[in-house]
Amino acid sequence: MRRCLNGPLLCSETGSGYSCTGLDHAGELAATLISLDPWLKPYGPVLVRRLEMVSLALKLLARHGSLREAAGTHLVCGPRYEDGTWRIGEWAPNATAIYLIGTFSGWEERPEFAFTRQEGSDIWEIALPEEEMPHGTLFRLRIHWEGGSGDRIPSHAHRVVQDPDTLVFNAQAWRPEPYEWRHGVMTEEGTAPLIYEAHVGMAGEGGEVAGFDHFTDHVLPRIKGAGYNTIQLMGILEHPYYGSYGYHVTSYFAVSSRFGTPEAFMRLVDTAHGMGIRVIIDVVHSHSAGNEVEGLSRQDGTPHLYFHDGNRGRHEGWDSRCFDYGKEGVVRFLLSNCRYWLETYRLDGFRFDGVTSMLYHHRGMNRCFTTYDDYYGDEVDEEALVYLALANRLIHDIRPSAITVAEDVSGMPGLALPRELGGTGFDYRFAMGLPDLWTKLIKEVPDESWDLDTIWYELTNRRHREPAISYAESHDQALVGDQTHFFRMAGAAMYDHMGIEDTDPLIERAMALHKMIRLITFATASGGYLNFMGNEFGHPEWIDFPRHGNNWSGHYARRQWSLVDNSELKYPLLANFDREMTALITVGGLFGESPIRLLGMSRIKKWLAFERGAMVYIFNFHPTQSWVDHPVSVSPGDYSLHLSSDAHRFGGQGRIEEEQRFFSFPDAKGEHRIYTYLPARTAMVLKKQEKQEKKVIGHRS
Known part of the structure; x- marks a missing residue:
């Protein structure tokens, strides 16, 4: 067994290189992937070669006993x-x-x-x-x-x-009394993730750096009460610059001490598990901080121990170093990092940051991916693709219930398919085009000019059988230099007109669209849904970490929970809506393979409706026009009003009567319809009853 870690991973000691046709049925797996997407057929040889590369890497790492044992550098x-x-x-x-x-x-x-x-x-x-x-x-x-x-x-x-x-x-040197775990690891598989993206340090309200204990005692109960079942924590791995959000990592095996001790983080994870909440963290294997003393750069005096030498080893856009995924020592280091966090802190998975940057030599910077050639040409870093396949296999071998999410904007085919289908093995990918869509519309297009065809296409455009996490906005939209959707729509009016009785039109518009945007994004998601901490209640202002430009102030690096706790303000009303929206997951018919059937759409009238499972979702995006006795084609049955964005308890105008029932009636062609009142800027969710009552109620409502 070769004990040196400095050699290339994909080079066997017999010199066979990549010549391993048929390893682990690479041809059969490629054919399976092509059957899911026939457009991949011309790239069959590339698919086979990549699958063979993964098989060869597994065989070479097996010299250490197993993949898990190879992932044991720690x-x-x-x-x-x-x-x-x-x-x-x-x-x-x-x-x-x-x-x-x-x-x-x-x-x-x-x-x-x-x-x-x-x-x-x-x-x-x-x-x-x-x-x-x-x-x-x-x-x-x-x-x-x-x-x-x-x-x-x-x-x-x-x-x-x-x-x-x-x-x-x-x-x-750290050797305290061992933490005594009170709860076992989360083992439930198949539950769609409702992700609450959070940052521990800015989870306090005072502007100081909050810690793990504060998050455990004060924020976890809020997340549980809001209906989310998964927490995605940013900035857990040690990083010297607080304002980097944790994306310039220096110590990959250390919990960031600015938030507390390792045991305090264990208590956070343990407490979340006791609440039935999974905990995943952002893992940054796409690049590393360029720091030398506290980082990995020039660890042994050379610039290429962990990273590529020369220009390939530097990410100019991020001012960081780029890992060499073709080197055995680097791959084992990163795999060990996954194993360490799963076993030591009992985490439930990872969001892999910057996957697009990993996958391409051009790092995805200022690139549009418009043809399949972009995925199978010379610009693809196939060694990085092999590493991601190995990492996913290791994670799921250690913890079958773990979830992995890829932050990829390129749309690389097969990224979120299991290895049995020829995929890389991620459980989910991020639907990164959606927040860009909503930001562009809110920022540049009057809502009376929103194109529902474009919106619908973006919401439902997805690769077959590759689940995606949908989201209207994440931390990216909340950073200084940008604005959250609610802040952008409400503007300065939110400082003076968020009183419970205030009827300011800018605030009413912002609240109405905030609810509609989130509901339609949530209801069309294929795999899961994500919300950034505080955005569910329209958190004001942006995020700006302490830095030289703001005189090192933490005023904006916080969350103003007191706003959502104040019954005299409208923030709790938005939180109420978000809570009932996430509760729709328990009704059934969301996410997974549940198909979406478009029931109707009008670009002129700005309405659309779709059916998913037992639910019918109806939206009227028109800013001024309400529609009376509006026909909507549905499956035959009896429907009840399950949720209305216009309800008073959500800050609406209460124009839709609660507890309504809708009975479908066939027209001359036998197509069933219901007739509804659709107020401007509102959304309704109807639930189909299991059995239609015999009592006849008028179909006009």
């Missing part, structure tokens, strides 16, 4: 405590010497704290008794190489802290 590298002894390992092929420095050595090199290079390996290791490095001790590595040296944080450090005065980062 069991060799980084600080590990074993029977009164600290053992610290580091992958550093280019190093000539490594010393452990810290408070115990006066931050100086000492012979007794020198690492030893393991024979036949690129791993350096040191062992020292616990009394030399007790709990809480700060330390670093001082790595020497030909022509230089530098201080580094261990690549697999589990705890990294920042000095509040000097702002310097150090690793910290």
Whole structure:
């Protein structure tokens, strides 16, 4: 078995390279994928080659025993405590010497704290008794190489802290009393995710950096009460720049200490599980911060240990480093990162950030993907595609109930298909075109000119059998420089006219469209739905983290929960609607393979209706015109009003009578219709009754 991690992953020791036709039935899997999308037929040889690459990578990694065992670099590298002894390992092929420095050595090199290079390996290791490095001790590595040296944080450090005065980062020996888990891991499979995207640090209201304990005690109950079953946490992996949202990671195995201790994060996950809520985190394997002391850049003195050398190793748009997915050590490092978070913190999955940047040599920057050639040409980083397939296989092998979500704007075919169908293995992809659609309409097009054909196409345009997470807006729309949808529609009026009795027309328009946009996005979703923290109640203003440009103020890096708690304001009314909207998932007929049947649409009258499961959804986007006795073609049956966006409890005008019943009647052609009153800027959800009552009620309502 080759112990060196520095070689290419996709190169066997016998020199067979990619010549592995037929491995794991690559041809059959490619044929299955093509059967789902016949437009892929011309690219059959490319599909076979990529599937063979995955099979070969699995076989080569199997030299370590299994894929899970190959994903075990965190069991060799980084600080590990074993029977009164600290053992610290580091992958550093280019190093000539490594010393452990810290408070115990006066931050100086000492012979007794020198690492030893393991024979036949690129791993350096040191062992020292616990009394030399007790709990809480700060330390670093001082790595020497030909022509230089530098201080580094261990690549697999589990705890990294920042000095509040000097702002310097150090690793910290961490061995508290073990956390006692109260709840088991979430094992339920198949439940569609209703995702509450959240950021722990800005979950407080005071403008300071909030922590895990605050989130657990004060925000988790809100999420549970709002009806969401999955939390997607941003910025959990350690990152030096707070304003990066956690997307410039430096320590991949360390919980960000600015939010609290590892045990506090465990309590958050454990408490969420007790509420029946899954916890997934953003994992950033698409790039890494360029920091050298506290990051991975030039870890052993070379710029290409974890990353590509030269221009390919730098993401100019993000000012970061790009991983080399063709190197065995890098792939095992990233796979181990997935395993570590699943096993140590009992997470329920991951949202993979920046997948488009991973998949293409051009990083997807300023590119439009208009032809299948874009997915199967020379610009595709096939090594990255192999890594993503390996990561998904590992995650689902460890935790079959785990969910993985790909943030990809390109639409790469097969990305969210299981490996049994020839796919990469993600459970879901993000429907990233939807927030762009809504932002463009709200920002640039008067709503009397909204094109319902375009809206409907974007809402329902999806790859066959590849579930997507739909969302109207995420944190991206809330950042400074942009605006949340509600803030953009309401403008300055929200500062003075959100009183419960206020009838300001700008606010009424913003509230009406906010509800309609979210409902139609939710009801047409194929896999799940996402909302960013606070946007469900129309949180005002934007997000702006402390930075030089705002005099390091945290005023806008917060959530104003007091607004939704104030019954004198309209924010709770929007929250009420969101809560009843998410509750529609329990009614049935949403997400999954449930088909959507368009019942009617008018570009002139600005209305549309569709059927899904036992529910009929009717929207009137016209800003001024209400429609009386409006016919809607439906399946034969008896329908009751289940939800109205115009109800008083949602901040509407109450123009639709509650508890209405609608009976379908056939026309001369035998087509069944119901007749409804559709007020301007409203949406209704009707539920088909299991049995039609014998009592006859007039069909006009």
